[in-house]
Amino acid sequence: MIQLSVNKQVVYYELTRCIFSMFSGLIIISCVAYFFKSIAVLHFGIFGIFCLDVGNGVKRLLMRRAYRMRVTDSQIGIQQGIWIHKELVIYRDKIFALNYKQSMVQKWFGLTMIQIRTTGLTYATPVVKSDSMLIEQLGLVYAKK
Numbered sequence: 524m525i526q527l528s529v530n531k532q533v534v535y536y537e538l539t540r541c542i543f544s545m546f547s548g549l550i551i552i553s554c555v556a557y558f559f560k561s562i563a564v565l566h567f568g569i570f571g572i573f574c575l576d577v578g579n580g581v582k583r584l585l586m587r588r589a590y591r592m593r594v595t596d597s598q599i600g601i602q603q604g605i606w607i608h609k610e611l612v613i614y615r616d617k618i619f620a621l622n623y624k625q626s627m628v629q630k631w632f633g634l635t636m637i638q639i640r641t642t643g644l645t646y647a648t649p650v651v652k653s654d655s656m657l658i659e660q661l662g663l664v665y666a667k668k
Contacts, residue, residue: 534584536634536650537583539632540580541576586603597616623635625653
């Protein structure tokens with residue numbers, strides 16, 4: 524059973540996501556406030572964006588703590604959830620593609636997301652370190668430059 528850890532790289536990645544999201548939200552709120560000539564829209568908009576983005580980042584970090592994967596020869600079991608527990612079992616003979624998905628920011632931090640594709644399901648794991656044990660157990664080969 525593999526539990527995804529919250530290491531420095533993941534925290535920095537989530538902080539970067541929050542900062543980029545807040546910055547883009549501030550640009551939109553500033554344009555709306557300028558259009559309506561209202562400073563109240565600007566203040567409430569900035570406060571709302573800050574609360575939503577910080578809350579979303581904290582939620583994503585907590586969800587990583589409640590995420591476990593079990594990889595065997597015949598199946599991949601995924602358990603997740605803090606209050607509501609979900610379990611997904613994917614049989615290896617049903618999987619037809621295992622893909623890496625990596626954004627530019629994820630590359631900077633040495634992280635990657637794995638997509639598991641079956642005929643009726645595409646499942647993406649949360650970001651993991653590019654050299655993690657999960658990638659080795661799934662049998663993926665990661666080409667380093």
